[in-house]
Amino acid sequence: MFSLASCSQLVICDYNPKNILMSFFARLYGSYEDLQIGQVSEALVDFTGGVNTRIKLAEAPPDLWDILTRATYSRSLMGCQTHLGTTKVLKNGLVAGHAYTVTGIRKVTCQYGPENLVRLRNPWGKIEWKGDWSDSSYKWELLSPKEKILLRKKKEDGEFWMSLRDFKIHFVDLVICKLTPDLMSQEDGKKWMYSLKSGRWVKGSTAGGSLGFCNGNFWMNPQYWLNVLPAEDSKKSPSTCNVVISLMQKHSTKHRNRAPHLFIGFLLYKVGLQYQESNRKLPPGFFTRHQPVNKHQVFLDEREVTHDFHLEPCVYVIVPSTLEPQQESEFILRVFSRKHVLREMGGNTSFTLSKEIVDRYEGKIWEDFFTKHFEQNPEINAVQLQRILNNISWRNFQSFHLNFSLDSCQGILALLDLNATGTLSIQEFRVLWKRLLFYLEVFQKRDTKRSGKLDLVELHTAVQETGISLSNEVCNLMAIRYGDPDLQISFESFVCFMLRVEIMGEAFRNLTQDGKGIYLRESEWMMMTLYS
The missing domain is CATH 2.60.120.380 (Jelly Rolls)
Incomplete structure (x- = not known):
């Protein structure tokens, strides 16, 4: 909806499309004052959404004229900038450190042979080039009357012609903005x-x-x-x-x-x-x-x-x-x-365990302890999960004691219990065990002080190491939720933290249709709320 101020601005513009566009552009950047500075390349991209090709004119390719020709016929926007100088307006009429627009090119036939001309415009609408092929230059007398009448315009409007040779000498670079970057590849007209x-x-x-x-x-x-x-x-x-x-x-x-x-x-x-x-x-x-x-x-x-x-x-x-x-x-x-x-990269976690971790925690322990336990209890509840995790010999943690609370185990079970039975099967526990080993390896690597806890910086790097991208704000909120008063994260809290991030990320990817948002029924909303 347009505000009264917006509508008033449109009226002031007298419905001139150029003024309307500039009005909205000024609003986008903050004010008309903010439009007074910036690079030509930025403005071209903002107006078109295209891609810039920047050519340093001191190192211009031999086929520069062909590039200009293709850019002109494809209606690409072109801009350029003069060299910086201590004097604002130079004796040759150019403004130092100033942006110009390339408005056209033309190959003309002189008495001594062909000449490539470039037409430029000073956005001030005044102050023009005074060298060869300027409005008052004698060079125009070398053309046929027809070309002279067609190209030469003797008026102070900021637009002028100059030779391609002078253009490369007096300007720093040329910026060409096109919707597809095929100017340099000579694949014009093909799909990009x-x-x-x-x-x-x-x-x-x-x-x-x-x-x-x-x-x-x-x-x-x-x-x-x-x-x-x-x-x-x-x-x-x-x-x-x-x-x-x-x-x-x-x-x-x-x-x-x-x-x-x-x-x-x-x-x-x-x-x-x-x-x-x-x-x-x-x-x-x-x-x-x-x-x-x-x-x-x-x-x-x-x-x-x-x-x-x-x-x-x-x-x-x-x-x-x-x-x-x-x-x-x-x-x-x-x-x-x-x-x-x-x-x-990093959208989904892939669990790759080191050989040391696999040898220590996957082989004999799994066969002797877990298989035996699940033979007696095909499904385990939160209390049994707590007992299993706290009875494992976590030999890598010799400097502190691991202790999974019942509340943590209930949270873990709720996240992994996909069929809502209140228990975990051996297949579901296998998924948890793989994740625990992976989190263990990451936690150890990032706990450089061997304190058994991660601070905020270590937490950020640990999350990155798992291959998951989290914003700074989300990571801080999770630290507040799962950390101690000093925002220190224990291994047990790190496990709950990472499981929550992974499961909720998977839930979003399953529910979203376009990757940008989701629409939930009330029952689905309640289920998601219970997860958090």
């Missing part, structure tokens, strides 16, 4: 896929920072599984596929002139067969043993970082990160290619 994932860097949880900081927490960053596939419409399977990856940071405040950009970047890793089918995050050791595809990672304090890759059809992992660890921000990861699959 587009995938988008939203994520967050959370302090103490998913804000691991870059590899360059050598803090061992790089693996904590969000990880995304990317399967690059050969395009179906290719006549033969290509050796490489063109893939564009874009990382964009989002600010918590809408006033962009009050929110400086973080330095952001990403690394791309090619993964072997042992990791290709797993949905768990790559472990810390992987990053010490493997080199990324983009070996020279670049971190920029810009809203968006985009890179073009020519990749073999294979499985890769993208790890977006901030330059420094423990920096918080939301981000958007976008991938463009002819054909690919993209998903976030």
